[in-house]
Amino acid sequence: MAVVSMMRIPGDTDELIAKMREHIVPVGERVARKHGGLGTIVARTPDGILAINIWENEEGRHAMAEDPEIRSALAAAGFPAPAFDAYEIAEMRILEEALTARV
Numbered sequence: 822m823a824v825v826s827m828m829r830i831p832g833d834t835d836e837l838i839a840k841m842r843e844h845i846v847p848v849g850e851r852v853a854r855k856h857g858g859l860g861t862i863v864a865r866t867p868d869g870i871l872a873i874n875i876w877e878n879e880e881g882r883h884a885m886a887e888d889p890e891i892r893s894a895l896a897a898a899g900f901p902a903p904a905f906d907a908y909e910i911a912e913m914r915i916l917e918e919a920l921t922a923r924v
Contacts, residue, residue, distance in 0.1 A: 826907040831869040844898035857881030
């Protein structure tokens with residue numbers, strides 16, 4: 822069953838996004854698929870960022886969190902150890918327009 826996980830990271834939003842793009846995104850794009858990663862949204866919050874990840878299953882999301890490459894990337898970015906809220910997805914629709922939206 823597909824799951825969504827969410828991680829809040831406090832700090833300077835622009836700095837966190839820059840560090841994420843430099844250290845975490847390149848590794849995440851390379852290893853997420855092998856763990857069943859389906860997508861990611863990163864949102865600005867008043868006190869940092871919110872990372873929302875969609876996974877094929879619960880096991881994959883845990884495997885990604887334990888992946889040594891991801892752990893190293895999080896440490897290089899200065900991000901805290903992952904602490905997630907996770908929920909089983911009951912329904913999911915993604916409009917085609919969302920896939921080509923400018924962010």
